[in-house]
Amino acid sequence: MADYTLFCAPDTYAMGAHAVLEETGAEYAIRWIRIFTDTPDPDFLAASPHCRTPALDGPDGTVFETGAVALYVAERHPQAGLVIPPGDARRGRFLQWIHYLASTLQPDVILQYHPEFYFSDPALQDRLKAASMIRLRGVFDTLDSALADGPFLFGDRPTVPDYLLALQTIWDVIFPEGDITAYPNLARQREAVCARPAVQRVLAQHREEYARRNAQSSGK
Ligand SMILES: N[C@@H](CCC(=O)N[C@@H](CS)C(=O)NCC(=O)O)C(=O)O
Missing domain, CATH: 1.20.1050.10 (Glutathione S-transferase Yfyf (Class Pi); Chain A, domain 2)
Incomplete structure (x- = not known):
């Protein structure tokens, strides 16, 4: 089972957190959700009170806000080298x-x-x-x-x-x-x-989901 589920809408702020997750090599699942809807995914609403993407469901519970999600994940996977740690002058x-x-x-x-x-x-x-x-x-x-x-x-x-x-x-x-x-x-x-x-893979997933939604809404 995946360690993390990332609630994502395509071509949104979710991409930054998604890219960090992908770089760490962690096991994660993407849950594609809709924003600007009157009927949000209840799990997404529970994780993100304003229904804004991204939000993460992880081993310690949920986290929202792109910067928090990205930093939280990067710090849990220090081997990926994405963090300047406490004690470093930078x-x-x-x-x-x-x-x-x-x-x-x-x-x-x-x-x-x-x-x-x-x-x-x-x-x-x-x-x-x-x-x-x-x-x-x-x-x-x-x-x-x-x-x-x-x-x-x-x-x-x-x-x-x-x-x-x-x-x-x-x-x-x-x-x-x-x-x-x-x-x-x-x-x-x-x-x-x-x-x-890693970023190329993430961008491809977002393009694919975006195209899938466009095709759906135009009835293709
Ligand atoms: N400060 C938030 C902003 C997130 C945000 O505004 N995401 C947009 C998509 S790019 C969204 O979900 N908008 C839906 C809304 O505002 O209702 C973060 O960085 O996570």
Whole structure:
């Protein structure tokens, strides 16, 4: 039996936690769920009170929030080398990037996709997205500078925040003019993370599930 079940919707934040799980080599199962539904999977609702993906059911119970899930799993599998451990001089910055990605990058990324969470008026939605994009520029400048030595945040080995970052920058629409190339270090980091066989396997699963749902909804 699998050690973990990850509640996932395709092409969502679940990809970051999924990629970390896959990198560890742990035994896990994916439970594909639907978000934005009035009838959520009851097990998913029990694990994730706002019905947001990802959520994990593991040996110690459930965990939600991408950063928490990814760090929890990576710490349980230290042999995968995805964690900068306590006592290492880089630990503070390791935690800094995990929290920065969740609390400073993520809210503006969500706004680019879902301005309707805040305003129903399309004109106000456009204004909100534009204001949020200005904030995103500053965040991308900060991250691009942090990746100057690269290719990863801590040199030539990826750690947890690299997965959380690249599995957001994979969405071109979050960049000004939809173009990552203005941020060459971010582009290099994304390419390096996405080239990893574990990440390729995860992306393939999400593409497949996404296509399956599209085919279902178009009656194919
Ligand atoms: N801070 C949460 C955000 C998760 C999140 O918003 N996930 C989106 C998919 S990318 C979702 O499930 N949205 C459903 C909703 O907002 O109702 C995390 O990182 O886990």
